[in-house]
Amino acid sequence: MRTEAGLVGVLALIAAVGAAAPAEAQHQHHGGAQGEQAVSPYAGMQARSIKALSEQQMADLRAGRGMGMALAAELNGYPGPVHVLELADALGLAPEQRRRIQALREAMTAKAVPLGERLIAEEAALDSEFAARTVTLASLEVATSAIGRTQAALRAAHLRYHLATVEVLTQAQVRRYGELRGYRSADARRQGG
Known part of the structure; x- marks a missing residue:
């Protein structure tokens, strides 16, 4: 039972990290940290x-x-x-x-x-x-x-x-x-x- 609860916790953590990764990648692609100039693939x-x-x-x-x-x-x-x-x-x-x-x-x-x-x-x-x-x-x-x-x-x-x-x-x-x-x-x- 305890192993099952631990497994559920690990899976939840993996899901949360996986969901955050695309958002972070998108943030970095479109300008990164606050204050940096965003570079669009449409620039020019x-x-x-x-x-x-x-x-x-x-x-x-x-x-x-x-x-x-x-x-x-x-x-x-x-x-x-x-x-x-x-x-x-x-x-x-x-x-x-x-x-x-x-x-x-x-x-x-x-x-x-x-x-x-x-x-x-x-x-x-x-x-x-x-x-x-x-x-x-x-x-x-x-x-x-x-x-x-x-x-x-x-x-x-x-x-x-x-x-x-x-x-x-x-x-x-x-x-x-x-x-x-x-x-x-x-x-x-x-x-x-």
Whole structure:
């Protein structure tokens, strides 16, 4: 009985220390002891022209690059047209396959670029409202809903072309693509999976 009570006490102490650790870590991350200057991971971003987007992100959006929007497809065996073209020789693409994948890449870019430009404009408008201190709950709802719709359309545009690309490739080319991109583990290769 006494051992059981001691064990409960030790477990309670461990739980209390464990609960305090994240709070202390967060305190240290955001400035540490009283009087120290807090350093945010956002420091320096206040100088961006659009606070929510880096220059690289804007360049990627303007060029129609995927920015990881199609990872659900890419990492589940649905190659994208841009990377397939980069690996065309290693994949042994036939001339007709290369032509079709190139057409898909061009169509994807034609769809993604205007959406990227729209997203930049919508983020700039939201940023301007906050900077001018004119944002309201109503305008915030309108702006973020528009941004969300554009982000969804942009992501769907990228994912759609991954679906179309896999239809042009053979199963062997899709497997080889995964290997070349480093997605298939050594275990899967040994097991033939």
